[in-house]
Amino acid sequence: MGFDLGLNGKRALVTGGTKGVGAAVVQALTVEGVRVATTARTVPDKASGNIHYIGADLMTAQGCAKVAEEVLQALGGIDIVVNVLGGSSAPGGGFAALTDEEWQKEIDQNLMPAVRLDRALLPSMIAQGSGVIIHVTSIQHTLPLPDSTTAYAAAKAALSTYSKSLSKEVTPKGVRVVRVSPGWIETDAAVALAERLARDAGTDYEGGKKIIMNALGGIPLGRPAKPGEVADLITFLASSRAASITGTEYVIDGGTVPTA
Incomplete structure (x- = not known):
């Protein structure tokens, strides 16, 4: 008996899907027969014919609105949202090096795209009574590096807390919300x-x-971890094989975060 994930024909949005973990998630979902739309600031010149690319800046409200509208139009609805987009450009030097502008950039990149896209896409999931939202957080929210990742870690912590609250609200309506927390990839x-x-x-x-x-x-x-290993975990969590999993966070860090 094969390990069928039951994903064939599902419709998914993957943010940040042209490189790194995002690209690996796009590939893994596509192999399972998922119709995938993905985002990037610039659409690749050699775009795959079976992937719908959307060029937008998700650090802006306008970019998120464009993506949500185009996804629903192109795919005719949505079953899976995987928010991979994230990162940091903050300087080293600890708390004193973090200006208001640096703090805002970290929040705009690591929290607000998920918030805005969920707000735009969740109503269609709730209406159909099913869906999966996966937010990629980071072990940094429990193990920050004070010299360089304070603002990034705080933004990821906010994403994690938001995700937990969202799961409590929408799981009774048929939509699962799960977090994946990678270490160094x-x-x-x-x-x-x-x-x-x-x-x-x-x-x-x-x-x-x-x-x-x-x-x-x-x-x-x-x-x-390899990007494909993280993508495999995300693909499983998006599938019907994980139908009872919601509201929790899966750490994939090779044991970096010490636990009791």
Whole structure:
């Protein structure tokens, strides 16, 4: 007996789906027969024919409104929303380096796209009595790095709390809300960071990875997660196989966050 996820023909929006974890989620869902729309600031020149790309800046209310409208029009409805979009451009230097503008950018990138898209797309899910919303948070909201991720971590903590509250409200109406909290993921950007740190320290790529892992307090698994591993977890949680899972957070960090 095969492990059918029951996703064939479902309709999904994946934010930030042209690179990293987002791209891996798009691929994983597409393999399962999901009709996928995804977002990026700029639509790729060589866009896949079976993926609907939407060019928009989700850090703005206007960009979120455009995406929601186009998704519902292109797909005829929505069954799954995976909010992968996130990141940080805040400077190092601790709390004193974080101006009001830096705080606002972190909130606009890591919290408000999910809030705005949920507000626009949830009514159609509630009307059909089914749907799944998955918000990608981060272990940073429980294990922040004070020198550089305070604002990012706080925004992800807000996303996590918002997600829990939302799950209590909409789960009785047929819509599941789940959080996925990754640790360090070996994306192209992470590889570039490790390579830069390696050059600065006069070591190789593996040495650069160890520098990052040491900064996180160590990863018991001995390596970062792969984007595809995170995407596999998200795909399962979006499926009917996870029909009883809602309101909770799944950590995928190789054991980085110490637990009792």
